[in-house]
Amino acid sequence: MSSETKQILTTDGIPLEVSLKKAERRNKIKAFLLVAPLLLFIIITYVFPIGDMLMRSVDDKMVTEMLPKTFKAMEKWDGKELPEEEVFAAFHSDFIKLVEEKREGKLSTQLNYTKNGFKSIIKKLRRKSKSFEEGNYKEQIMAVHKRWANVEYWQAIKRRAPAYTGQKYLKGIDMFKNENGEIVNVPEDRRIHRVLWLRTLEIAFFVTLFCFLMAYPIAHLLATLPMKYSNLLMICVLLPFWTSLLVRTASWMILLQQQGLVNDFFVGIGLVADDNRPEMMFNKTGSYVAMTQILLPFMVLPLYSVMKTISPSLMRAGKSLGGTPFVAFWKVYFPLTIPGIGAGCLLVFILAIGYYITPALVGGASGTLISNQIAFHMKSTLDWSFASAMGLMLLTGVLAIYWVYNKLVGIDNIKLG
Amino acid sequence: MNKEFVKFDKVDKSYDGKILVVKDLQLDIEEGEFVTMLGPSGSGKTTCLMMLAGFETPTHGEIYLDGKAISSIPPHKRGIGMVFQNYALFPHMTVYENLAFPLRVRKIPKDEADKKIDKALSMVSLQGFAQRMPGQLSGGQQQRVAVARSLVFDPQLVLMDEPLGALDKNLRESMQYEIKHIHESIGVTVVYVTHDQSEALTMSNRIAVFNDGKVQQLSSPDELYEKPVNSFVAEFIGENNTFAGEVSDISGGKCKVKLANAEILANPISVKGKGDKTTVSLRPERALINPGDKMDNVHKGKIEEVIYHGDHTRVRINLLGNSEFILKVPNSSSNLDVKLGNEIKIGWNSEDARALDPK
Numbered sequence: 001m002s003s004e005t006k007q008i009l010t011t012d013g014i015p016l017e018v019s020l021k022k023a024e025r026r027n028k029i030k031a032f033l034l035v036a037p038l039l040l041f042i043i044i045t046y047v048f049p050i051g052d053m054l055m056r057s058v059d060d061k062m063v064t065e066m067l068p069k070t071f072k073a074m075e076k077w078d079g080k081e082l083p084e085e086e087v088f089a090a091f092h093s094d095f096i097k098l099v100e101e102k103r104e105g106k107l108s109t110q111l112n113y114t115k116n117g118f119k120s121i122i123k124k125l126r127r128k129s130k131s132f133e134e135g136n137y138k139e140q141i142m143a144v145h146k147r148w149a150n151v152e153y154w155q156a157i158k159r160r161a162p163a164y165t166g167q168k169y170l171k172g173i174d175m176f177k178n179e180n181g182e183i184v185n186v187p188e189d190r191r192i193h194r195v196l197w198l199r200t201l202e203i204a205f206f207v208t209l210f211c212f213l214m215a216y217p218i219a220h221l222l223a224t225l226p227m228k229y230s231n232l233l234m235i236c237v238l239l240p241f242w243t244s245l246l247v248r249t250a251s252w253m254i255l256l257q258q259q260g261l262v263n264d265f266f267v268g269i270g271l272v273a274d275d276n277r278p279e280m281m282f283n284k285t286g287s288y289v290a291m292t293q294i295l296l297p298f299m300v301l302p303l304y305s306v307m308k309t310i311s312p313s314l315m316r317a318g319k320s321l322g323g324t325p326f327v328a329f330w331k332v333y334f335p336l337t338i339p340g341i342g343a344g345c346l347l348v349f350i351l352a353i354g355y356y357i358t359p360a361l362v363g364g365a366s367g368t369l370i371s372n373q374i375a376f377h378m379k380s381t382l383d384w385s386f387a388s389a390m391g392l393m394l395l396t397g398v399l400a401i402y403w404v405y406n407k408l409v410g411i412d413n414i415k416l417g
Numbered sequence: 418m419n420k421e422f423v424k425f426d427k428v429d430k431s432y433d434g435k436i437l438v439v440k441d442l443q444l445d446i447e448e449g450e451f452v453t454m455l456g457p458s459g460s461g462k463t464t465c466l467m468m469l470a471g472f473e474t475p476t477h478g479e480i481y482l483d484g485k486a487i488s489s490i491p492p493h494k495r496g497i498g499m500v501f502q503n504y505a506l507f508p509h510m511t512v513y514e515n516l517a518f519p520l521r522v523r524k525i526p527k528d529e530a531d532k533k534i535d536k537a538l539s540m541v542s543l544q545g546f547a548q549r550m551p552g553q554l555s556g557g558q559q560q561r562v563a564v565a566r567s568l569v570f571d572p573q574l575v576l577m578d579e580p581l582g583a584l585d586k587n588l589r590e591s592m593q594y595e596i597k598h599i600h601e602s603i604g605v606t607v608v609y610v611t612h613d614q615s616e617a618l619t620m621s622n623r624i625a626v627f628n629d630g631k632v633q634q635l636s637s638p639d640e641l642y643e644k645p646v647n648s649f650v651a652e653f654i655g656e657n658n659t660f661a662g663e664v665s666d667i668s669g670g671k672c673k674v675k676l677a678n679a680e681i682l683a684n685p686i687s688v689k690g691k692g693d694k695t696t697v698s699l700r701p702e703r704a705l706i707n708p709g710d711k712m713d714n715v716h717k718g719k720i721e722e723v724i725y726h727g728d729h730t731r732v733r734i735n736l737l738g739n740s741e742f743i744l745k746v747p748n749s750s751s752n753l754d755v756k757l758g759n760e761i762k763i764g765w766n767s768e769d770a771r772a773l774d775p776k
Contacts, residue, residue: 311505313501317506318518320472320493320495321493
């Protein structure tokens with residue numbers, strides 16, 4: 001019927017759809033304006049820094065810009081034997097310019113990352129280059145130091161030609177691109193990052209497990225106790241939450257150190273000998289204990305919020321139907337808490353994987369995590385691009401875990417509160 | 418039939434050691450019976466049910482099921498089916514899995530279990546719903562699943578804890594009949610808890626009226642309504658007109674009760690002799706307007722309020738100092754003089770006016 005498809009008009013003759021859109025547009029604008037401050041905040045404080053990090057981690061423009069002529073001349077060079085005079089001349093002209101701008105130091109630092117030994121020969125070149133004569137730069141430069149006559153150093157320079165590089169990421173997993181452009185492992189005695197990654201995963205996994213094992217009964221109690229007691233218990237759970245992280249970590253140091261209270265107690269009851277006190281601090285144990293305690297509320301709260309919604313009559317129903325208390329728990333109660341378990345585990349694992357301050361304080365040498373390494377490069381070596389690369393690898397790892405979780409459990413099944 | 422299939426023997430229950438929520442409960446339930454525990458909230462009826470199910474332990478006394486003391490048997494070994502107030506269906510299991518749960522824990526082989534589940538589902542007319550999740554069912558359907566689940570493992574006793582409380586009125590009524598018919602067809606013993614008296618009257622063989630931790634009266638629905646033994650039951654079940662007074666004479670199965678400014682004849686139920694305080698209870702439908710000569714109580718009252726109810730009219734009358742006296746006047750042409758402010762004659766038989774304990 002044509003009357004059915006006819007446009008419906010409002011009383012003042014505007015089509016209903018148009019009128020509806022008009023009415024809703026105001027609400028949409030209002031809603032957008034309400035979220036706009038947060039959106040802006042997120043863009044400025046999150047999206048931009050992450051983008052900057054991503055750029056920084058692959059950015060290798062510095063050397064590219066410092067030696068433009070050299071790299072142009074090197075395009076024709078096959079990289080097998082020493083380059084032609086043309087390349088040396090280009091390098092000399094780039095280098096003179098750098099010396100004038102007093103930037104040759106930076107060049108030497110950058111090249112030194114690629115291959116050790118550049119620092120001294122660049123210093124020497126700067127001194128000698130003042131007395132260079134025009135022409136035949138190849139001979140003159142090679143005469144400065146024997147390394148300048150070594151093809152490996154020129155190959156190293158050429159490797160810095162691209163403006164973007166993934167070498168920081170390779171370094172993050174203890175690999176590098178060798179002279180022939182192959183990706184290989186670094187020598188065994190210099191592999192540190194892989195161990196750290198694995199340790200980070202291991203500690204995050206076990207901290208999550210410990211948190212789960214401890215939080216489940218607490219959350220259950222919280223959800224089932226009468227209000228009077230559950231409030232008190234809730235405060236006990238949250239109290240550490242309100243205490244400064246540093247204070248909590250420091251108190252663990254007091255408790256767990258070799259001359260600490262726990263060790264004193266063990267010696268007191270004769271569990272360990274006084275001269276053989278176990279080390280529970282400044283190693284993995286310290287990280288486990290302190291991180292589990294600190295992250296516990298993040299497991300308790302999602303579990304609690306889910307358990308709170310499970311009617312006690314369900315367990316009763318399970319029992320009245322003939323299930324033993326264990327069967328009633330395992331078949332009825334436990335499956336219903338899975339959304340909370342998922343949320344809690346995901347939260348704790350993600351927090352643990354990027355945990356920094358606690359492992360730095362109590363982890364010692366064997367209990368530090370990848371984030372401590374990132375901080376080390378941010379603060380001490382100032383290799384920000386490497387720190388950025390590792391940070392992004394960590395972020396990718398977290399996203400991967402999230403993705404796996406979504407595939408296995410489904411993100412809709414998560415319940416944070 | 419076992420007359421004492423379920424037996425509460427001098428059962429006390431206290432939660433805090435100070436207040437008894439169930440006091441010296443003595444209750445026998447016959448096999449195959451439908452007994453309702455009826456009472457206001459806080460009267461101890463649900464506590465009794467929970468003790469029977471095994472979720473609460475009696476503070477004193479013993480409960481027997483089919484001759485066996487069960488206080489020390491945990492709930493899962495009692496083999497009692499139970500329907501909970503909010504159905505308590507397992508939300509993560511399909512209807513089929515919900516029904517299979519009691520069979521699986523009893524290690525009943527799958528083909529036999531399937532037969533039982535089919536039977537139970539057809540009993541509540543929910544064939545074809547086996548693969549649904551409880552969340553996809555309406556309240557009434559969930560209720561039926563809960564009933565089916567409580568019956569699927571053939572328990573001898575089924576407990577129902579206000580199972581219809583969450584349903585709307587129409588659905589509740591149709592479910593009442595449905596549960597009643599299921600009970601009649603399979604002959605299982607049912608102990609039903611409710612605070613809705615019409616539900617109790619509709620469904621039960623016998624009703625135990627609870628108040629203040631005690632069974633006030635245990636009898637069939639008609640007896641409960643017609644012959645309440647105390648003023649609580651009279652007040653709680655159905656509508657009730659009361660006169661408070663003092664017995665001035667008892668003789669020949671009748672007693673005279675002296676009110677503030679009149680005297681009425683009543684049926685002495687719980688009064689012993691002259692001078693006893695009493696509350697006389699009279700059902701509204703037992704009092705008539707313009708009665709004949711046969712009635713031995715005839716008094717005049719003034720109509721204070723008339724409420725039209727279609728098939729009948731409720732009339733509030735100020736009678737013998739009681740301004741809350743309610744009359745139900747059938748809708749017929751002969752009663753047209755029922756108008757606000759009119760003085761009318763009201764009469765009733767002394768047999769229907771039960772002189773009970775004072776309130």
